[in-house]
Amino acid sequence: MKNVLLISIFSLLLGCSDDEVGDVSLGFLTTKDIKVSVFVDPIVTGVTCHIANIEADLDFADPSDGAIACRQTGVMSPEMIDQIDKSKSGEVVFKKSKSILFKSLKIRRIFDASSQTLMYVSYSTKETSGSYKHSLSTVPLWGTQAYQAKEAE
Numbered sequence: 001m002k003n004v005l006l007i008s009i010f011s012l013l014l015g016c017s018d019d020e021v022g023d024v025s026l027g028f029l030t031t032k033d034i035k036v037s038v039f040v041d042p043i044v045t046g047v048t049c050h051i052a053n054i055e056a057d058l059d060f061a062d063p064s065d066g067a068i069a070c071r072q073t074g075v076m077s078p079e080m081i082d083q084i085d086k087s088k089s090g091e092v093v094f095k096k097s098k099s100i101l102f103k104s105l106k107i108r109r110i111f112d113a114s115s116q117t118l119m120y121v122s123y124s125t126k127e128t129s130g131s132y133k134h135s136l137s138t139v140p141l142w143g144t145q146a147y148q149a150k151e152a153e
Contacts, residue, residue: 032056046074068122070137076146116141
């Protein structure tokens with residue numbers, strides 16, 4: 001009984017976040033809500049993402065479904081783009097625990113050099129109903145200081 005109480009308190013504390021900007025109730029008789037959080041890219045600080053996912057207050061794990069939308073909200077410079085990981089797998093720029101048993105929500109930034117676009121992939125690290133839940137948002141560099149025109153061949 002004591003362990004269940006401690007786990008419940010710990011789970012509720014994990015749900016408390018200063019990056020939360022929205023909270024949508026899914027109904028009167030449910031403990032599940034859609035939480036909307038804001039995330040600013042730590043390197044390309046001119047990009048802001050909003051992440052929506054379901055949090056279940058009294059469960060040991062939150063559902064894996066989620067959505068992401070990212071937009072340019074400030075300056076994006078060539079120096080910022082020079083600092084990011086440009087490998088095909090990109091880099092994890094955000095991580096949030098979604099259960100007490102190793103499930104998390106991650107956001108990975110990937111750079112598409114051919115279209116000069118930043119891609120932000122939001123995904124769950126645990127398979128649910130035969131699928132890993134994921135969502136994608138893109139931020140083009142076109143029209144910003146960070147855009148680098150292709151050199152003539």
